[in-house]
Amino acid sequence: MIENNSLQILSSFEIFKGLTEVELKEIHTKCQRVKFKESEILMKEGQINSAIYIIIKGQVEVCLPEQSGEAKYKRPTKVKLAVEQGGDFFGEYSLIDSKPASASVIATNAGELIKITKYNLDNILSNSDRIAKIVYLNILKILVGRLRHINKEYDEIYVL
Numbered sequence: 001m002i003e004n005n006s007l008q009i010l011s012s013f014e015i016f017k018g019l020t021e022v023e024l025k026e027i028h029t030k031c032q033r034v035k036f037k038e039s040e041i042l043m044k045e046g047q048i049n050s051a052i053y054i055i056i057k058g059q060v061e062v063c064l065p066e067q068s069g070e071a072k073y074k075r076p077t078k079v080k081l082a083v084e085q086g087g088d089f090f091g092e093y094s095l096i097d098s099k100p101a102s103a104s105v106i107a108t109n110a111g112e113l114i115k116i117t118k119y120n121l122d123n124i125l126s127n128s129d130r131i132a133k134i135v136y137l138n139i140l141k142i143l144v145g146r147l148r149h150i151n152k153e154y155d156e157i158y159v160l
Contacts, residue, residue, distance in 0.1 A: 002016035006031075010114070013054055013087055014142060018134045036107045042090075043105040049094035050118040057084045058111010063106050082146070085106070092139055095121065099142070 010016055010031070019027070022144045036042060044051055045065060052085040062149065081103055084090060090105050095118050125132035 001098070006033075007134050008158050009056055015054065015135060015138045019131065023131050023134075024106055026125060026128070027116070030116055030124060031034055033112060034115050034118075035112050036110065038107055038110045040107045041104065042102075042107060042113075044105045046100050047100065049101045051115050052089055052091045052095045052121060053105075054089040054114045054116075055059075055086050056112045056114060057086050057119070058107060058113070059083060059109040060090065060111075061108050062090060062103050062105050065139055067150075078080045086111075089142075094118075096139075101130050 007021065007024050008027055012020075016024060016027065025088055033056070034053075042053065042060060060083070061080060062082040062084060064075060064081065066076070066078050067074045084105075086138070091101070093102050094100065098118075125135065
């Protein structure tokens with residue numbers, strides 16, 4: 001049984017499912033806990049993002065905001081993509097492909113999250129093939145689950 005509260009939190013996240021206590025301790029040393037306020041913009045579409053964020057508590061909305069100013073195009077309205085809460089994560093796209101954020105993330109409730117920079121996560125994953133395999137497999141399973149959910153939503157919208 002994991003005694004440390006922070007390690008218990010890490011072990012409860014789907015992204016770290018299957019890791020040992022020793023492996024969780026290694027990840028824990030590279031984590032930063034961050035509190036956020038309601039309506040706070042945690043990530044902006046198009047900006048460079050170099051971290052993954054895992055929500056401990058609170059809720060965020062992942063969206064494509066209405067574009068303005070010098071953007072190439074303008075959305076007529078904000079497009080809500082998802083609502084994420086405790087245990088969910090965001091920032092993984094940029095973490096994997098090193099491209100700017102594909103969406104914005106705005107807090108809908110105050111809360112707290114764990115931030116792991118790309119640099120720190122890359123160090124952990126490059127030093128342990130086992131951790132890398134487990135974490136990337138878990139991310140892949142979660143992303144596939146999200147896509148299946150989207151497919152189901154499309155079926156509900158477009159089935160006559």
